[in-house]
Amino acid sequence: MITQKRCKKGHCATEGEKQMNDQTTSLSQIKELIRIFRKKRGWTNEDPKDIALSLILEGSELLEHFQWLTGDEVLNNQKIKDAISEEMSDVLWWLVNLGDRLGIDVAQAFERKMEKNEKKYPESLFSPTMTQEEKDRAYYKIKAATRGGHPLYEPEQEKEKK
Ligand SMILES: [Mg+2]
Numbered sequence: 520m521i522t523q524k525r526c527k528k529g530h531c532a533t534e535g536e537k538q539m540n541d542q543t544t545s546l547s548q549i550k551e552l553i554r555i556f557r558k559k560r561g562w563t564n565e566d567p568k569d570i571a572l573s574l575i576l577e578g579s580e581l582l583e584h585f586q587w588l589t590g591d592e593v594l595n596n597q598k599i600k601d602a603i604s605e606e607m608s609d610v611l612w613w614l615v616n617l618g619d620r621l622g623i624d625v626a627q628a629f630e631r632k633m634e635k636n637e638k639k640y641p642e643s644l645f646s647p648t649m650t651q652e653e654k655d656r657a658y659y660k661i662k663a664a665t666r667g668g669h670p671l672y673e674p675e676q677e678k679e680k681k
Pocket of ligand 1: 577605609
């Protein structure tokens with residue numbers, strides 16, 4: 520177990536006990552663990568291009584676990600989910616590493632992008648009461664507007680609605 524602090528909030532972990540979880544572990548703690556791991560191995564000067572490439576390669580390894588299975592089969596197979604969790608960790612590693620190497624604060628970038636997402640996908644256009652068809656139509660309309668068209672956007676349906 521890679522860890523810096525064995526004692527947290529008055530509780531000291533015993534050997535083998537896992538301490539990290541989404542509720543208590545910050546992105547900066549993960550970043551620091553990666554930095555220490557890399558520094559000890561002399562992996563400190565990777566080309567950002569190689570880091571970006573590695574991020575996508577790990578994303579592909581993640582996808583491989585879904586190949587030939589349905590979503591439900593994945594949901595109900597703990598061995599597959601364990602394997603997926605390892606690839607998710609690899610993706611996180613390279614994502615945080617890329618931010619570190621490029622001087623990009625990942626949480627700040629996420630916050631800025633969420634603000635953009637709020638504007639791009641306003642709650643007024645996507646209510647939980649919409650049918651899947653209505654959600655799809657709204658989604659493809661936005662995609663068409665931002666990408667200069669989308670094969671699944673059918674403007675004729677918009678006219679019929681009016
Ligand atoms: Mg991997």
